[in-house]
Amino acid sequence: MQYSRDDENLSLTRFESMLKTNDILFFDSNEFENIIHYYLEHGKIALSKRAIKLGLEQHPSSINLRLFQVEILVIENKFTEADELLDQLHNLEPTNEEVFIQKANVLSKQDEHQKAIDTLLIAIEMSNTPEDDADLYALVGMEYLFIDKFDKALVFFKKCLESDTSDYSALHNIIYCYDFLNLNEEAIDYLNKFLDINPYSEVAWHQLGRQYFAINDLAKANAAFDFAIISDDTFVGAYIEKGKVLEKLKKYEEAIENYKITLVLDDPTSFALLRIGQCYSKLGQDDLAVQFFKKTIDEDVLLDKGWIAITKFYMKRLDYQSALDYIKRAVNIDSDNVIYWKLYATVNKRLNFLEEAEQGYKRTLELGNYELDTWLNRTDILVTLGEHQAAIFNLLQATEFYPENAEIEYRLAGLYFMVHQPEEGRFHLKNATRLNIDYSFIISELFPQLKDRPLVKAIISEGKKSSN
Template sequence: MKFPFGDFSKFSISRFESMLKTNEIQYFDASEFEEIGQYYIDSANLSMAKKAIEVGLNQHPNATELILLLIEYYTLTNSYEEARILVDNLIAIEPFNPYAFQHLAVIQSKCNKHQEAIDSLKKGLMHTDNKYEFHALLAMEYLHLDSFFMAKEYFIRCLEEEVTDNHALYNIIYCFESLKDHDGAIAYMNEFLNRDPYNEVAWHQLGRQYLAKQMYEQAITSFDFAIICDETFIGAYLELGKALEQLGRFNEAINHYEITLGIDDPTAFALLRIGECHLKLKNHDLGIKFLKNAIHEDPLLDKSWLAICGYYMRSKSYEKVLQYSKKAVKIDSSHVIYWRLYAQANKALGFFEEANIAYEHLVNLGSYELQTWLDWVGVLLQLKDYNKGIEALQQGLEFHPENSSLNYMLAGFYMMEAKANEASFFLKNAYAINPNELDVLYETFPSSRTSVLVKDTLSIS
């Protein structure tokens, strides 16, 4: 059992430490040793905790509370076998001690025996008046098993016993979401709010469920109530802004995002959303200003980089796309979309060597989408690097073997290398897959329109 810090006898702790320094044995009550040992455990001073427990058991060898504390110590130091021996012996002596079963469950859980832990907790639950603690532990064990329905049921019991337990409330919503039961979450939250109508967390979570179901007006109402309950609830303002955006009410959304900037330090997310709203309102200069501020506030928030690059890409300002995507890849060199933007900008500006490097890096990062291969070989064609193009297309066909465009492109690259047999083979493949895409070959390799190889391979007169 844990004691709040204020309940500890400072005198007892001071007397115990003085005893250790002088090696003079002094008598303490078992409850004093329990308080001293728990104090050291809570302070993460496990070596002193062990000394207190050992001295205590020397004076009170049958004190259940000290045996439980020793079990807790062994569990914290991963000495599960020693802990298990002690708890089994204690249960044999005190078969109705709920805390013995609680400690047994903790050991079993640490050893990934979660169903056994559940069984132990249910046994302990039958012998305790402290239902809340056991319900909370049972809920967590069911979470370990991904048994979200049962976890939800026990978290609900926690909340019934302690209505202010927002941790349980968050976990209930997590379980409903894991079960993809938004309707159930909405029904439960409305029922809970009948009992606790001024719970800002419940209103906020209810609004999030309405957002998930695209019920934006109901979401707005819920977030409004959350703000009424707590005018400094930043999360509610942000979610309210998102709901307003969905309804095209961008000026109102901006107002709510801006409120958060005055409550606490600006967040990159709020700055990003303000910037995006201004862009949708055609306030381009303001939008870009806020996007830049978002990047400055948190360079690791990828949505800000993607938003500013996306804006410049849509306006075909490829120099700007290159400028920001180059900075982005320096911050996160494993971000696939950053590299795709960087590659596309280089390609659009005619910087084919840099584009080639970027596309190859994209593939190395695991971007195996068809368009990646097509864009890459388009760059290699501009560089007249036919061997590399053949290598890239062969690699692409491993992922998209039935794609006619890749087969037509590979046939064309082999034609450029004057490898007639290979060109004919892949041309036949491509034509068999989709004869209607023969123009891919003609448009990419104009000389193929009059090629004898093409006519002979496809028997075109």
């Protein structure tokens, strides 16, 4: 028996009225099912349980109401009770496929995914309705995804889509599996065959465009996104992807047009605003570029790419004070963002704010950025600030990540000579010249007071002879 939306609303109104007045009203089992389904969909578990209880009082033999009871037990992680109830229902109706579906759900929640698959396959054998088969195939596909069997998941998502060609979630899952398996060409073949039968599927055209983009066939990607837009001229995702293709083709004005269409079709996204800003920057239209970068961070203050873009924009134009203003704001919003701190350090270094730059590099390292240039930049600033012991400690930490590195060894040599530990200085300088004599300029650049010392000159001279 089919119920319209009005029927459902009437049933809900009557049911909630009954709860308020404590009057006992009669509902048929289908009405109870619709009421329970509504409450479950809206996360109203207490009301679902109340409806199940009252429903079973009026319809004690209803299998479907008992199955809703199982759903509640699963939600509450009462798997043993759910299992016991399902066993009872199976004894009553051994060919009820819904019992097997719920049994599979219970198994899945307990990470028994292979058993869940086996149970769902029994439900598929029992099924008499092709439209239900599509849902069952999708459930099997999801279980295979849980255990990383993407090739098997692919088989069942394809069966799902064959049973219901409008199931775009199945199509997305098929492409997800192909992507994970790095099978772009196979994905392209599959999508082209699908489009032969469903030529106006905007989702399939969109996915095809993404596959061509992945293999850098930009002309075909562009054409696919055009067909997606022809199929649905309000498809925001297709305009975004087409914009990305046009950017790669260096057609920045056309890319901007496509991104701007998305701003009209839907609420502005920080991604589209950022891309427009980047395109204007490539075109040398700085005023418009910065305008859109500012709109990006206004739209989403947590989008790190927006803050990074506007900071780098000013850095490129040597406006380091403006760059510093923005990266300071970014650091205040997210003090654990390693890219922000590295930019903060770089900008302060350019402005010769050395103590702030050193703090930036230090925080970058604390957050786990162990790139060589981070260690070296911090060291060089500490040397300039006369913090020789701190610089040595910094480099000794760096050697754990970069053992036998000439740039580190020359700096350690110079620092040990500066703190009057000539034996350590000699050891590291000999090591440095052995590793790479070409970096010997580091001594005269960072430690000019050492370059004329006879011991230093002798070790470097010997290193040059050895390298010839």
